[in-house]
Every structure is written in structure tokens, then in C-alpha cells.
Amino acid sequence: MPRSVRECIYLLYGQHVRHLAGDELAGFVERLCADHAGWKSVVREDEGLWQFNTHCVFCDSVKDVSMVPVIPPGRASDNPRVARILAEEFALVPECAGCASAAMGRDVLEWHDNLASIPPRVMHSLLRVVHEIHLTQGTLDSPDPNLDGLLDLYDLGVIISCLMLMKGRKERRGRKGG
Ligand SMILES: [Zn+2]
Numbered sequence: 001m002p003r004s005v006r007e008c009i010y011l012l013y014g015q016h017v018r019h020l021a022g023d024e025l026a027g028f029v030e031r032l033c034a035d036h037a038g039w040k041s042v043v044r045e046d047e048g049l050w051q052f053n054t055h056c057v058f059c060d061s062v063k064d065v066s067m068v069p070v071i072p073p074g075r076a077s078d079n080p081r082v083a084r085i086l087a088e089e090f091a092l093v094p095e096c097a098g099c100a101s102a103a104m105g106r107d108v109l110e111w112h113d114n115l116a117s118i119p120p121r122v123m124h125s126l127l128r129v130v131h132e133i134h135l136t137q138g139t140l141d142s143p144d145p146n147l148d149g150l151l152d153l154y155d156l157g158v159i160i161s162c163l164m165l166m167k168g169r170k171e172r173r174g175r176k177g178g
Helices: 005-016 022-034 038-050 080-086 097-103 120-137 153-161 169-176
Strands: 065-069 092-096
Touching (some): 005 022, 005 120, 022 038, 092 097, 092 120
Antiparallel strands (some): 065 092
């Protein structure tokens, strides 16, 4: 299991952006932990796969598509550094008006039931944002963000809510149950 926020991000990235498992996934995380500079090359390399694709990242529509932040900038509350990161180009994904309206102002973690249902391009953006925020705050190497032996949507939420970005987190924790 991941021993730090950093490891958690690498692991989620390997699983949900690169679709790695087993030894390949372990090797991927190990390499990045040994060489932190590798993260930038990894995210840039994957960015190349999508950067000219302007279809909606959720439904593939080309109608009424605009670049939308993966985490609404309002979540930064009064932290200007975090607000700036949420508005960075890498924090945006193409989304059609229909999907944006279906999301009803919820961020992607609130909108999806599990990590596997979140498109890789969205996970890529989301994890870059989370990485950047922790880097800025100096919390990338914080120990185990309260993981319970299972990496899921909730854990990603935890590493974000560490920063008090997400509103209503406690409420959702209560709803999650077991
Ligand atoms: Zn759409």
C-alpha cells in the first residue's frame, strides 16, 4: 500500500491512466518514487495522446464543447495558489454543454461512483492537479493519507480533502457507509 501522498498519486495514475496492474504497476510506482523528475515526463507523454482531441471527454460529442476545470476553481476557497492551479491549462478537459449540465456543478469525484468510470484523460488532469497542489503545499511526502488497504474514489477524495478543497466531504463519508 502507498506510504505517502506521492505514492498514492503514482499508483492511481498507473492504474487509471496507464491501466497497469501487478508487476508493471509496481515497477511504474517504484521508478517514479526513485526518480521524482520522471513524473513530468510521464504526464507530458500521456498529454500528447489527447492534446489535439477536442471531443467531450465524457460522451465524445463535438457539439458545444469547451475547456472545463476538472475541479471547480471555487473549491480553492480563499487559497490563491490553489485557485491558480485549478485554472491551469493541464487542469482543464474538453466537456460538452450537455455533460456539464448533467454534472450540475459537481466535480468529477462527486459525479462518478468509482474511479474506473472516470475517463483516463480526466484522471490524468485530476492527478496532475492533485500532485501540483501537494507539491506547492509541501505535502507530497506526507504519510499514508488515511488509506484503509483499498485504493478507491474515496482515497483520491481524501488526498484532495487534506487540502480542504472539497466541501461536504464529511457528509459524503457518512453516506458511503461500508
Ligand atoms: Zn459530453
